Amino acid sequence: MKGYVQVYTGNGKGKTTASLGLIMRALGKNLKVYMAQFMKGQKYGELNILEKLGVLVERFGTDECIMSPKDVSEEDKIKAKEGYSKVKEILLSKKYDLVVLDEICVSTYFNLITEEEILHLIDIKPSETELVLTGRYAPKKVIERADLVTEMMEIKHYYSQGVMARDGIER
């Protein structure tokens, strides 16, 4: 089965969760899944279930929430580089049917991953592997190279009503 490159970008809620749903669907058909989460060190609710389902999830971020490129720490940079190397290894191993790189798109906005690095990952992707990239600000060339792109547009968000992130819903 030929694998494609899917991108979930935009400012709306649903990018990471869409990739989690793809993982669930893939597992239901016994596909092998790897997930890397860039810029995330926090333990989101989904990790408990992914672990239970035997999915290898690696996180290449710190606990700090990065709001602006000037907040990026040395540790953030080291972790992102580590993630990039690991993902290259994972792709070259040809062991996985579905590889999800969560928040890799927004990592370019924070100068943690370059556009060229993402394009390189697409280049080395085994032809049978489905590669899913999430995060805001997907670079233009990545969108050009992708086979499927969905932009999640925020029409309305309860954060603007002052609702804070909730356990089990946002994290």
Add this chain to the structure above:
Amino acid sequence: MKGYVQVYTGNGKGKTTASLGLIMRALGKNLKVYMAQFMKGQKYGELNILEKLGVLVERFGTDECIMSPKDVSEEDKIKAKEGYSKVKEILLSKKYDLVVLDEICVSTYFNLITEEEILHLIDIKPSETELVLTGRYAPKKVIERADLVTEMMEIKHYYSQGVMARDGIER
């Protein structure tokens, strides 16, 4: 914890999978989840995993793919009505923290569920329950009543390259 109404609509890929991801996250925090799939009778890959995770999923559709409102059969109508009654019961039971009504929005386009019926479900939703509605063509009044709305916009889709739905990825 107060629950809100989330809508995932639009023509792009990622609506159902976003709701599946929300389910995964909720289960990771031990929330109780119910999912109804309208207009779907086919066994998608995710059902195997949802079953394994102990989630009650009920499907209120037939195996036939409905392409146009004139393709709707009597059986489709009966199933949708059955689904609507069951969802009312589920909401009134107050037993679930997260209730996902997959494809309920597009069901209005096919005249299987009315806009008023969806508004009624929002009305009877217990205040602590998170209600997630997916599907294209979310009616205007439903969008008005929702707290969070993401429109999944198709920027690019490999279906236009002639790629068919694949096991473990699309179904």
